[in-house]
Amino acid sequence: MKKTALFILCLISAVSCQQGTADISNIVLSPEILDSAQTLSPEKVSFNPPIFAKKVFGWNDSIFIVLNDKSSGRRFIELYSSDNNLIRDYFIRGRGPGEMLDASAIYMNDSLLVEDIYLNHLAVISIRQAISAPDFKPELKNYSIQTQSMWPYKNALLAVNPNRFINKKYGINNDGPRFIVSDTAFTYNDSEKYKFTTINVTHSSFIMSYYKNRIFYYSACSPEIEIYDLDLNLLRTVHGPQMSQDIEYYIDDLNDVCFLSNIPYAYMGSCHNSDFVFLCYIGDFLRPENNYDESDFSSYILQFDWDGNFIDSYYIDHYIKSMSLSRDGRYIYAFGTDHDGESVFYKYLLK
Numbered sequence: 001m002k003k004t005a006l007f008i009l010c011l012i013s014a015v016s017c018q019q020g021t022a023d024i025s026n027i028v029l030s031p032e033i034l035d036s037a038q039t040l041s042p043e044k045v046s047f048n049p050p051i052f053a054k055k056v057f058g059w060n061d062s063i064f065i066v067l068n069d070k071s072s073g074r075r076f077i078e079l080y081s082s083d084n085n086l087i088r089d090y091f092i093r094g095r096g097p098g099e100m101l102d103a104s105a106i107y108m109n110d111s112l113l114v115e116d117i118y119l120n121h122l123a124v125i126s127i128r129q130a131i132s133a134p135d136f137k138p139e140l141k142n143y144s145i146q147t148q149s150m151w152p153y154k155n156a157l158l159a160v161n162p163n164r165f166i167n168k169k170y171g172i173n174n175d176g177p178r179f180i181v182s183d184t185a186f187t188y189n190d191s192e193k194y195k196f197t198t199i200n201v202t203h204s205s206f207i208m209s210y211y212k213n214r215i216f217y218y219s220a221c222s223p224e225i226e227i228y229d230l231d232l233n234l235l236r237t238v239h240g241p242q243m244s245q246d247i248e249y250y251i252d253d254l255n256d257v258c259f260l261s262n263i264p265y266a267y268m269g270s271c272h273n274s275d276f277v278f279l280c281y282i283g284d285f286l287r288p289e290n291n292y293d294e295s296d297f298s299s300y301i302l303q304f305d306w307d308g309n310f311i312d313s314y315y316i317d318h319y320i321k322s323m324s325l326s327r328d329g330r331y332i333y334a335f336g337t338d339h340d341g342e343s344v345f346y347k348y349l350l351k
Contacts, residue, residue, distance in 0.1 A: 029223075029240035029302075029310060034283065037300055037313040040332075042346035046082050049335065049345050050074065055322035056335035056345055057107040059127045063087070065112060067105040067322075076103035077114055079130060088130050090138055095119070098140060106149065107324065108207050108272075113151060120144060122186075124152060143186035149205040150182075157182040160206065160217070163190070165198035165257065170249055172196050172257060178217060179206075179232055197256045201249060207270050207277065212306040216277050218267035222247060223283065225267065227308040236308045244284050262287050265297065271324045271332065276311065277304045278332065280320045294319045295341045301332065303350075314351075318344055 047064045049056045052072030057065040066078040075089035091100045091114065100116040112125045123138040130136050143150075147159035164176045174194045182188040204219040208230070215228040225238035248260035265282035272278065281300040286292040297319040303311040320336040331347045338344045 024234060025236045025308075027236065027238045027308065027310070029238060031241045033302070033310065033313045034241055034281075034300055034315075037315040038351050039315045039317070040301075040348035040351070042316075042344075042348060043331075045333065045345055045347050046084075047080060047345070048084055049343065050078070051343070053335070053343065055105060055107075056333070057112075057322060057324040058326065058333040058347075059110065059324070060327050063127060063131060065105075065107065065127065067103065067114075070102045076100055077105065077112070077125070079127070088134075088136075090114075090125070091123075098137075100140075106151070106205070107322070108151060109209075114138070115150075122150075141186060143182070145180070145182050145186065145188040146190075146199065147180070148199070148203045151206070151208060153181065153208075155184050157186050157188075158206075158208075158215075159188070160202070160204050162199035162202050163192070163194045163197070165196070165202050167249070170251065170257075172198070172251075174198055177232075178226060178228075178234070179215075195255060196251065197254070200256065200258050204267075205270070207272050209272070209274065209306055211274050214306040216270070216272075216304075216306065216308070218270065218279055220266055220268055221264050223266045223281070225279070225304075225308060227306075238304075238308050238310075241281070241283060263292065265294075268299075269320060269323055273325050273329050275305070275329065277306060278302070278323070278325070279304070280323060282319075293341075295337045295339055299334075299336070312350075314348070316348060 052069040053066050054069050055067040062082050064080045068074045068076055076091040079088040101118040104115050106113045110127050115122045120143055121140045122143055123140050125138050145159050150157045150159035159180050161176050161180045163174050165174045176192050180188055201221055203221050206215055206217040208215050213229050217226040223240050227236040228234055247264050249257055250260050251257055262285035264285055267279045267281055269280040279302050281302050282297050299316045299320040301314040318336050318338045320334045323332055323334045333347050335345045
């Protein structure tokens, strides 16, 4: 499955890490990896997601995890069997104990982190535990940390720093650490003083492998990947493929950095197993002339090993909102929006 080395330009240079200095391997991905991507054909899945689903993940090919929209009237998280029977559901909408006003979800390492940004509550659900214990009740915990993505880490929370952003063209040099770490009470007070507020242009996420001793960071706002070990040492950077046009910003009177008009969609999601990481890459922009409609997008799946080495590329002809791997790693389950604006859920055999 591995592509020819002509598609990748590797540059070796000395780069300062967050801790100390080391030789960092910098990889630039050519646009040719998109041109040569293998088109995957959709196959039906027995499970039919509810119409208000925002994300769907598959676990062990037998359980499907649904994140529902707040307007659904259903609980935010639902677990279904493959024959469409509801097994568990969690978090009714509200302000009371065990309730959420709205929910987002990150799926990683057979667990689900559910977050309410309005009430600053989060819960981590082990899918295996939820399925095996009928009386399992997720515990909502308070947190106080500004970020777009976080995950439990050493009895604390590891989070993306939303104020790290460097752009010489616009004179922005928020040279803070890529990650921030809360205390054990899930609180983080940033002592750094940044000239610019960049949370609007730094949406990004990461996945972790304890087995591989790796953290795989990827940006939704620019084609950037960074590989770290679990001690937060930067090991490698991956840039590209190049977006369809340059990303443009503007800075308002309060020094808030925003996108000028078109909104970039770079690396928008991920799934993984112990061997490989799969990232969903769009490489295009939401534009005002099409009313910022995501249904215009198709998706590329870029496969890497945990060291950031490019393996292969695939093409799926719809926009992917969430994806997960089959138990044997041969299929990707992809939930998203087709070009008619309808929700679709298929599995795709990786060739």
